[in-house]
Amino acid sequence: MVQRPLLPAVGLAAVGGGLLTASFEPLALPWLLPLGVACYALATRDLSVRRSGLVGLVFGVVFYFSHISWMRASIGPDAWLALSTVEALFYGLLGLAVPVLRRLPAWPLWLAAAWTTMETVRSGWPFSGMPWGRLAFAAIDTPAAPAVAYVGMTGLSFLLALAGFCLARLGEAALTRTGRRGWAAATVGVLAVLVTPAVAPYGVEESGTTTVAVVQGDVPGPGNDILWDHEGVTRNHVDATIRLAADAAAGRVPRPDFVLWPENSTAVDPFERGTVNAGIREAVAAAGVPVVVGGLVDDGPDHVLNQGVVWDPVSGPGDRYTKHHPVPYGEYIPFRDLWNPTFGALALISRDMKSGTRTEPLRVAGVRLGDAICFDVAYDDVMPPQVRDGAELLTVQTSNASFIFTHQIEQQFAITRLRAIEAGRWLAVASTNGQTGVIAPDGAVVASAEPRTTAVLVEEVGLSAALTPAMRLGPWPTRLFTLLTLGALVSGAVAYRRRREFDGPAQAGPTEERPAPSPTPSEAPVV
Template sequence: MLLRILMAVACGVGLSLAFEPVAVPFVIPFAVAGFVIATRGLRLRAALLVGWAFGIGFQFVLLYWMRSVGYDGWLGLSLWQSLFYAVLGAASCAVQRHRLWPMWVAALWVTTELWYSAWPFSGMPWGRLAFAVVDTPLADALPWVGTVGASFVLALSGALLAWTVVAARRREKLVAWGCLAALAAIALGVPAVVPRTPHPDGQATVAVIQGDVPGNGDNILYDFRQVTQNQVDLTTRLAADVAAGREPKPDFVLWPENSTAVDPFRDQQTNAGILAASEAIGVPILVGAIVDAGPQHVLNQGIVWDPVTGAGDRYTKHHPVVFGEYIPFRSYLDNLQIGRLTMVGRDMLSGTRLEPLRIAGIEIADSICFDVAYDDAIYGQVDRGADLLTVQTSNATFIHTDQIDQQFAITRLRAIETGRWLTVSSTNGVSGVIAPDGHVVAQAEPRTQATLVETVGLDTAITPAVRIGPWSGRLCVLLAGLGLVLAVVPYRRNLARRQVDEATLSPTH
């Protein structure tokens, strides 16, 4: 049993290496295969323990960047996320009693990813297998199968690899290798034979502003007025370059999340700065702002700020971070006076908008920070006509960690998956312009002030992944449930029959 636990921990750590900063995604099938083998043939309670060991090895390394919030936050989040893999371990053990178990294991893996991406509260999607494939041949399949499909393919490849190891007979091993080869041919060959080439319907010029954060760079509130002033100064400088012919005039300017840490409608200094920048550049600015929503709530918004008409259309962050941007059960937790929680003075409300923002005649799908790791808002806006993606983010808290690179990889995945150009503005890293194939056209170095002016394509075509939307996930959940039923029900019947037989044959006393 100890050997299985150690194997599970090692495989979990190995899986974490698929993500930034190491980024060696070829380890994914082997890590999944090790997880499957480690949980195979155990009692369910033992499989829970082995699955938990895998989750601990995976999540504690993957989420090490959470230490910038506090070691208690890192320990708490990592332990919580690892529990989902404990349940997955027990479920994986159960379905391996059925002959089609590789498919059931893959469906269960994706179901687990969807589970921890949505619950509890707003969930935490970090660690989905698909988030590691942006620089692999499987990335070409993303417009066809999406994030859910890519995770399913990777989990299935690992399960089939495990089958080749545990198959008792030579014929079974040949079948397993054949299935693995067929999966690789379909997942990698079909996108190559039938590539999806974007055909832009138009073009736009976008200016991405990265203003940097004063001080050590990891505290957006250290000098929040200077953060705003940095955006204003760079935009005004760009206006001078445009007037002098050194830069093309953009159609709009993109500022990051937390460009203003105070309500720009109430704070006159902030309002005047935005107005001065928009009048200087003469085009709309998509401003990332914190907006008051009453004495107990705030909104995290992307606001279209026109130089003539002022503030207009808005996108509100869909997925505020639990315990970081809002406190659940506040009435109870406030009484405990937990130091870190008392810093969150007001709860951030969730947005529900799925209609694209309209900026300078362009339909834009906006995301704010961790929103980019969730499927719903991006799919919804693209499906409703968005022809360009924007991401406004403030990763200042994590600027000295690998979180910024992990998030940038997810951001690149969204460009590939939706077949859209994507522009991302961060307070101090990583900002960039990304093509629909995931290629980084322009990128600003972290902890620098930078202005990126690039011409991007506008595309209204909907990829199959977006068209399918949540249905691929629902299908995986259905398959997972079916696999559990097919494996557990006959097992319980056989167990009950054996108990009856043993009772019949046992001597009477």
């Protein structure tokens, strides 16, 4: 194999990582996404396995360090450096596979499957992984967004990756003047598959309606610290709910069927007697309807639960949803029995948050409700299983106060809107101080509250038990792309090894003269 110079490949990878970052919020230029993915393929072209892995790592570093730069200011530079480094490594690991996969016919297909598998793995490992940065999450407000109802987040990421790699292959064909028409047709075909659902979006039949009130109470003080005055946070939500009840009684707003509070609307155990518990009871009694409270619930001396609790005005607290994906080193310390840090911000995590496993929808005012708490919305194993188990309406309870001065809230809201399209459900988002909103099944935002304000949104929303194709497919796209990737890696490794054996060691140049062979005894001159 003739090796390309490494420096231009590194530069192209850095450009590609920057283009991919620009595809997401805050710039939100999704038309750059295929170009960024294409740069990844072109940068790793004609490189050895090790060099390709290095170039892929450069791409990952540029992309991920900039994509979650909000973590540096909100959580801390140490957490930002650690998480970004781990996630960037996955793009380097994918780079190691590129020379192998490029040995196969129609390599864009196999590389797109491998990219999708890489996203799946890093979204769940190590610990609970980090889904931020999946290609699908950049598709909101584009003609490709409706496709998520047909193929799900995983399928949409695959199609977007395939479009980028076909574009790269088309560029190579144009340079070599071979196969241009075929790869042009392939690229157009993939783009057609992506945008066709925009012409024929999948519609889910509604079986009824309900009226939900979504409360954003706001956070006192600097606005980015729930614990600065956690009782004040709860009081804000109590007072807003009481005003809502007065407005409903006066006919100024419709009377809701239930009220949704955000995550950390109570930062202490809401079941313990005290001002927080009393405030909740006061608000629920005034509303006269169930309130879904977001609270931190004690679970012994060493653990805590992050829960959404259905609080009924008659029977009191009932059904609960527990957050599935607590944040490592943010809400729990992995392997605490081996390493128990007592320094910096880690020292504040005195108890580990347990993970929930519930997929059965909550029952709220006669509605089967699929709930998610904060980062849960980005994981495929939270909302989709609840929808398949009968959820008629979706809610997200989130506390984005730590990120309120960053672009994290915009990225999370974009993911949330895609979840509504994927499930074909109305979705209500309650945040402590932003972004709060009500989202239609087509991803449109029908109501929203200004960040860092106290607001109540009252909206009639539709209910449905029907399933989109994406919900019917469930985890099968992930399994399919994983199998395709494994099969392609085995086949590509065989082809790669055979090619290396065929190439053999470096041969002498054509102008280099071979030494004359020594004469045999019969050829020796006669003296």
